[in-house]
Amino acid sequence: MLSAVRHVDFWFDFSSPYSYIASEWIEAAAARHGRVVRWHAFLLGPVFRAAELRSPVDHPVKREYALRDFERSARFAGVPYRAPPKFPLPTQNAARVFWWLEQSDPARAARWAHAGLRAMFTREVDLSDAIALRRLAGECDVDPDLAEQAWNDPVWKQRLKDETDAALTAGIFGAPTVIVDGEMFWGNDRRAQIERWLESGPF
Amino acid sequence: MLSAVRHVDFWFDFSSPYSYIASEWIEAAAARHGRVVRWHAFLLGPVFRAAELRSPVDHPVKREYALRDFERSARFAGVPYRAPPKFPLPTQNAARVFWWLEQSDPARAARWAHAGLRAMFTREVDLSDAIALRRLAGECDVDPDLAEQAWNDPVWKQRLKDETDAALTAGIFGAPTVIVDGEMFWGNDRRAQIERWLESGPF
Numbered sequence: 001m002l003s004a005v006r007h008v009d010f011w012f013d014f015s016s017p018y019s020y021i022a023s024e025w026i027e028a029a030a031a032r033h034g035r036v037v038r039w040h041a042f043l044l045g046p047v048f049r050a051a052e053l054r055s056p057v058d059h060p061v062k063r064e065y066a067l068r069d070f071e072r073s074a075r076f077a078g079v080p081y082r083a084p085p086k087f088p089l090p091t092q093n094a095a096r097v098f099w100w101l102e103q104s105d106p107a108r109a110a111r112w113a114h115a116g117l118r119a120m121f122t123r124e125v126d127l128s129d130a131i132a133l134r135r136l137a138g139e140c141d142v143d144p145d146l147a148e149q150a151w152n153d154p155v156w157k158q159r160l161k162d163e164t165d166a167a168l169t170a171g172i173f174g175a176p177t178v179i180v181d182g183e184m185f186w187g188n189d190r191r192a193q194i195e196r197w198l199e200s201g202p203f
Numbered sequence: 204m205l206s207a208v209r210h211v212d213f214w215f216d217f218s219s220p221y222s223y224i225a226s227e228w229i230e231a232a233a234a235r236h237g238r239v240v241r242w243h244a245f246l247l248g249p250v251f252r253a254a255e256l257r258s259p260v261d262h263p264v265k266r267e268y269a270l271r272d273f274e275r276s277a278r279f280a281g282v283p284y285r286a287p288p289k290f291p292l293p294t295q296n297a298a299r300v301f302w303w304l305e306q307s308d309p310a311r312a313a314r315w316a317h318a319g320l321r322a323m324f325t326r327e328v329d330l331s332d333a334i335a336l337r338r339l340a341g342e343c344d345v346d347p348d349l350a351e352q353a354w355n356d357p358v359w360k361q362r363l364k365d366e367t368d369a370a371l372t373a374g375i376f377g378a379p380t381v382i383v384d385g386e387m388f389w390g391n392d393r394r395a396q397i398e399r400w401l402e403s404g405p406f
Contacts, residue, residue: 051264061254061376065387075406076396173264184268189392193279203278 008035008198009179011167012113013044014091014098014127016175017070017081018188020117024079025191026178027110033198035180039102039110041095042167043160044175051173055088073188080122089128091120092160093151097133099159100150101142108142115140211238211401212382214375215316216247217294217301217330220273220284221391222379223320227282228394229381230313236401238383242305242313244298245370246363247378254376258291276391283325292331294323295363296354300336302362303353304345311345318343 008030012019030037048054056066067083074081094116102109119125119136126132133151134144150156167177171184178185178194183202185194196203211233215222233240251257259269270286277284297319305312322328322339329335336354337347353359370380374387381388381397386405388397399406 051262053262053265059254059256059376061371061374062256065374065376065389069389072396072406076399168264171264171268173262173268186268186272187392189390192395193275196279203275 006035007038008194009038009040011040011042011172011175011177011179012117013042013175014094014113014116014120015088016044017121018073019176020121021070021074021077021079021081022176022178022188022191023114023117025077026176029191029195029198035198037110039098039106039113040163040167041098041113041160042164042172042175043092043095045090046161046164047168047173050168053173057088074121077188077191082122082124084120084126085124086126086128089126091116091127092157093130093133094127095160096151096153096156097137097142097147099163100147100153100156112140112142209238210241211397212241212243214243214245214370214378214380214382215320216245216378217297217316217319217323218291219247219378220324221276223324224273224277224280224282224284225379225381225391225394226317226320228280229379232394232398232401238401240313242301242309242316243366243370244301244316244363245367245375245378246295246298248293249364249367250371250376253371256376260291277324280391280394285325285327287323287329288327289329289331292329294319294330295360296333296336297330298363299354299356299359300340300345300350302366303350303356303359315343315345 008026010023010026012023027037044055056062071081071083098109098112098116101112115136116127120127125136130148134148137144137147170179174186176188178190180194180197183197211229213226213229215226230240247258259265274284274286301312301315301319304315318339319330323330328339333351337351340347340350373382377389379391381393383397383400386400
């Protein structure tokens with residue numbers, strides 16, 4: 001008898017530096033413990049508005065620290081990082097393409113998530129720019145015309161809204177959020193706690 | 204020739220659970236690398252107001268997660284923790300006593316800091332209550348009458364205001380904040396980064 005696949009749920013936003021950093025270790029961490037990552041693209045913007053929160057870079061006193069901490073946290077994790085020249089920027093089109101791909105092939109959607117996050121945070125690719133996003137699709141063996149159709153399609157717009165609502169309903173208020181066995185961990189900086197949980201369960 | 208003492212600056216608030224958790228590992232971490240912790244009591248309230256920030260427990264959507272994360276982060280650090288029945292609560296009197304003690308004996312002030320944080324977060328001691336605070340002073344071999352004089356003394360009220368202003372000037376917006384060689388780390392969850400910095404310098 002095959003045992004059921006055990007998941008690690010990874011909620012991310014394409015414009016979140018800490019989501020990018022965590023995306024680079026979450027799969028290996030899950031795999032070490034026989035788990036599979038289930039990726040969930042959502043939008044922080046509506047979540048922040050609903051929760052009366054702001055991005056750290058939108059706080060005058062936090063902004064400088066946050067920009068420095070993104071880079072330092074990436075170096076600490078051994079992950080390449082180049083600060084996007086425009087930041088933050090709207091990435092809903094990338095997220096809609098994610099859900100379009102996810103419907104037929106979750107692994108392909110996960111590759112798209114990696115490609116989008118790496119483009120944004122290591123190559124200065126502007127994910128809000130249609131031409132850049134079409135080019136990125138091409139690099140990922142995704143048809144650029146179909147990708148553009150998807151991000152303009154009300155079906156995938158609605159799906160992203162629904163997923164963002166689902167995040168709010170689940171009590172999510174930031175990204176990345178990792179959920180393991182119903183336990184919620186917010187932030188790339190919960191890595192050690194997540195790894196302990198995966199290793200030996202509740203603590 | 205004796206080399207100059209090298210410090211780790213530890214900015215804390217007596218009502219901050221993450222300050223308490225970090226207070227339990229910061230001295231050992233510093234000592235492993237020949238450093239001495241310089242403690243700085245300040246008030247998060249005025250800092251949050253100046254920075255337009257709120258405590259996580261004052262955010263409806265964050266509160267439940269935060270309360271759970273305090274306990275989980277304490278367990279993860281191997282530190283005893285009991286949620287204070289009243290939280291948050293005003294702890295400026297404990298902070299004023301800290302600065303009064305610090306003037307003549309920083310090590311004694313550090314013992315007071317530990318005593319106050321442990322009383323608050325493991326023994327349900329209400330630091331906003333004058334009788335409880337006098338009793339805590341007595342347990343620490345601090346004269347309760349002198350302690351009460353200190354927390355009512357305009358000199359120590361002003362000193363705490365000045366230190367809180369100094370925190371703002373230094374760009375501090377949360378607690379604990381650890382400063383090593385001019386590098387700022389915010390939060391108990393920057394422990395691993397702080398330890399790496401102490402071990403091998405800038406990264």
